[in-house]
Amino acid sequence: MALVQQIQLQTGGSGARDGARRITGSPALRTIGRRLLAAIPVLIGVTFLTFAVMSTLPNTTAQAILGLNATPSAVRALNQSLGLNQPFLERYWHWLVNVLHGNLGTSIEGASVNHELAIHVPTTLGLLLYALVVSVVLAIIVATLAARRPNGIADRISLAVSMLGLSTAPYAFAFLLIIIFAVKLQWFPVLSGPVNSPASFFRNLTLPAASIGFGLFAIYTRLLRADLVEQMQREDYIVTAKAKGVAPWRVLIRHALRNSMFNLITVIGLNLGGLVGAAAIIETIFQVQGIGNDLLTGISNHDEPLVEGIVLVFALVTVLGNLLADLAYAVLDPRIRYGSSTS
């Protein structure tokens, strides 16, 4: 540890020398800036693709607003005033300019998308964070127990459970949970109600979070366990630590686990995008009032602004999640210094 601290002092000391240069010259900040810049084309690509895809659906906005008895001329007039008859590229440009002004448009049902998202985003983010945090914590505990004695009882059980989690369809697992915990035991409601207090959060979102989290837990456990076992068998510093008489569990946690976290964090970051699908399906089953549920309604209503807004939120979460994952590297690994030639 002393050596590591010394290296840290040596490499970290140069940046603090000049006060004025500290902010612009900070490698970490420059990396964040560069990453955020690189995310812009991805965000534009994703929203453009969504726009292109959504515009292939027949445009029913005006019809939906005016009702079934509207005359064709009235529909045409409303399309004109809403700007829906403009060419596709022009509409995308308008949308983009509006988004940069903080306005996500109006949904087919006449509500402001900003408002809709402000109400529903916290529920979905809460649900996903709940699932993510619990599955990561459980995965760390289970994988560490399993890796303590490879092929031991704990290891075999964890392998079987994680194989089960990997192979279970989340929607099928959701129904199993409903049958057991909502119908038979009646601990939780079948359909989730409004989430407005910590108690209602856990009451309404525990089953949905478990449905999403089981698969995640399985992926993380398998990954972490394989990584831990490999490190315990291969790495020189493990041998050193063992040789100098560090207790086995301490080697596992302080030396191996700390290093294995890197792969785990990368995978968590990469998986964030895929959680959209999970959220949409699970929220539909439990009727959670979140944006995953809105996404499905939006698509079946051909609601371009709503779908665009939701896709934008998820793309932003994915991009920021990956950025956070990279930054977590720097916190965990003293060797990584962003912006230097070694990174």
Added chain:
Amino acid sequence: MAAPLPEVQLATAAPPPLPSLVNARQLRAQRLGRALRLWVPAGIIILILAMCFLLPLVTTLPSSTNGNIIYNNEAPFSPGHWLGTNVQGVDIFSQLVYGGQVAFEVAVSVTAIGIVIGGTLGVVAGYFGGWVDAVLSRVLDVLIAFPALVLALVIAEGLGPSEIHTIWALSVFGIPAVGRITRGATLTIRGLPYMTAARLAGTRSWRMIARHILPNIMPIIVTFSLLGIGVVIILEGALDFLGYGIPAPTASWGNMIANGQQILSAQPEYVLIPSIALLITVASLNMLGDALRERWGTQ
């Protein structure tokens, strides 16, 4: 040409046997374990495939779409319907069989499309590097960040649900994933000495790809596509379940779950039976993938 090897070298060719660190029984048990880990899931998959594709050819199964309402809600193991019938009187076993056909057709097609398109993109990006890699990686980045479910649902919404549209929709998930995997694998192989040797020997690019890269990334592609088939089967069920997949009267596992959901609390078996079929299939595919990975030493 080659001169006969001197006597000394021949003598050193066979080193004295090392003292064995494991006993013979342990070794045999390990070998048996490895064989079981490979052949048990492989056997289950072969059995499921035979059940889905051969059984309807050799025997006459009850219809999987229409049933006689008189025989509705029959319990499992009733005569003629050994898994029982659903609310409309449709035979559940037939639904499982024909639903399984659909699941495998969709999953294999999607994986094949993913390998052909995504694999080509990934190998080309990894092999040529430079601006080709930069452009292709950026495209893959967008496709990965793009919520594929949205595209899948919009395709189904716009074109109407059907098996072929489900295949197109789900390919959106497969192409970027395979692309990323093959690009990574190609990158690691590109720097190996035998690649330099082949290049120095004047091998053309397409030949390098076909003869040196493809055979070496094949294990990764095969194990990854086994996992991929499992994932696609689950996703296909999800699309069906949401009503955007295989249109309703056709049997599919997702449709069975969606229909059973309506009477979940009264008769959970209508959801449980297709869910268990799904679980066994996907678990066998995953375990087979794991066993092959262990055997081939791929990550």
